Amino acid sequence: MLTNFGKYLLFIQSLLSRGEAPKILFNRTIDEAILIGINSIVIVAIVSTFIGAVTCVQISYNLTNALIPRSTIGFMVREMTLLELAPTITSIVLAGKVGSNIAGGLGTMKITEQVDALEVMGINSASYLVLPKIMAAVFVFPMLVIIAMFLSIGGGFVAGALSGEITPQEYITGIRGDFVPYNILFALIKSVVFAYLISSISSFQGYKTEGGALEVGEASTKAVTNSVIAILIADFVLAQLLL
Numbered sequence: 091m092l093t094n095f096g097k098y099l100l101f102i103q104s105l106l107s108r109g110e111a112p113k114i115l116f117n118r119t120i121d122e123a124i125l126i127g128i129n130s131i132v133i134v135a136i137v138s139t140f141i142g143a144v145t146c147v148q149i150s151y152n153l154t155n156a157l158i159p160r161s162t163i164g165f166m167v168r169e170m171t172l173l174e175l176a177p178t179i180t181s182i183v184l185a186g187k188v189g190s191n192i193a194g195g196l197g198t199m200k201i202t203e204q205v206d207a208l209e210v211m212g213i214n215s216a217s218y219l220v221l222p223k224i225m226a227a228v229f230v231f232p233m234l235v236i237i238a239m240f241l242s243i244g245g246g247f248v249a250g251a252l253s254g255e256i257t258p259q260e261y262i263t264g265i266r267g268d269f270v271p272y273n274i275l276f277a278l279i280k281s282v283v284f285a286y287l288i289s290s291i292s293s294f295q296g297y298k299t300e301g302g303a304l305e306v307g308e309a310s311t312k313a314v315t316n317s318v319i320a321i322l323i324a325d326f327v328l329a330q331l332l333l
Contacts (some may be wrong), residue, residue: 098160101294105221108214118222119229126188126223127230131237137183138238141175142167147187151317160256164264167246171238172273176238178325181231181284185317189292192223193313197298197306205297231285233279240306280328287320 149163200203208215250256292313299309
C-alpha cells in the first residue's frame with residue numbers, strides 16, 4: 091500500500107513538470123469537461139431525483155409521532171440532501187461512470203503505446219492527458235452536485251405530494267426552516283475534494299496499466315473501488331474538520 095501511495099505521489103508530481111502551454115491546457119480541459127459533465131447529467135438527474143423521493147417517503151414512514159409537525163419531513167430531506175446525499179452519493183455514482191471511463195481510456199492508450207508516442211514527441215504525456223481531466227472534474231463536479239441538490243429536494247416534493255404523506259405547503263415550510271447557508275458551501279467543498287480523488291486515482295490506475303485488455307479491465311475495477319474507498323474516508327475526515 092505504501093509503495094503504491096508513493097508511486098501515486100510521484101505521478102501527481104509528474105503532472106506539474108514540463109506542463110503544456112496554457113492555451114492547449116485550456117482547450118483540453120474544456121473538452122474533458124464536456125465529456126465528464128454533459129454525459130453525466132442524465133444519470134445524476136435520475137439518481138438524485140429518486141433518492142430524494144425515497145428519502146421523503148421513508149422519513150414519513152418513520153415519523154409516527156403526532157407531536158412532530160409534518161414539515162419536519164421537508165427539513166430532514168433538505169438537510170440529508172445538502173450534507174450527504176447530493177455530494178457523496180453523486181460522487182460515488184460518478185466514480186463508477188467517470189472513474190472507470192478515465193481508467194479504461196488511459197489504460198487502452200498505454201497498452202497500445204499511444205502514451206509512449208507522446209513521450210517520443212517530447213510531450214509530457216501525464217500533463218497532457220491527465221491534468222486536463224483533473225481540472226475538468228474539479229470544475230464540473232460542483233455543478234453536478236448543485237443539480238443533484240435541486241432535483242433531490244424536488245423529488246422529495248413530488249413524492250410527498252403524490253403519496254399524500256405531506257402537503258406541498260408543509261414541505262416548503264420544512265425546507266425553508268432553520269436554513270444554514272454554510273451547509274451548501276460544505277457540500278461544494280466535498281464535491282471538489284471528491285472530484286480530485288476520483289479523477290487522480292482513476293488516472294493513476296489507468297496510466298500505470300501494463301499488459302493487455304484484461305489488465306485494462308482490472309485497472310478500471312481498481313479505479314472504481316479505490317475511488318469509492320477514498321471518497322468514504324475523505325467524507326468522514328471533512329465532516330470532522332469542517333462541521
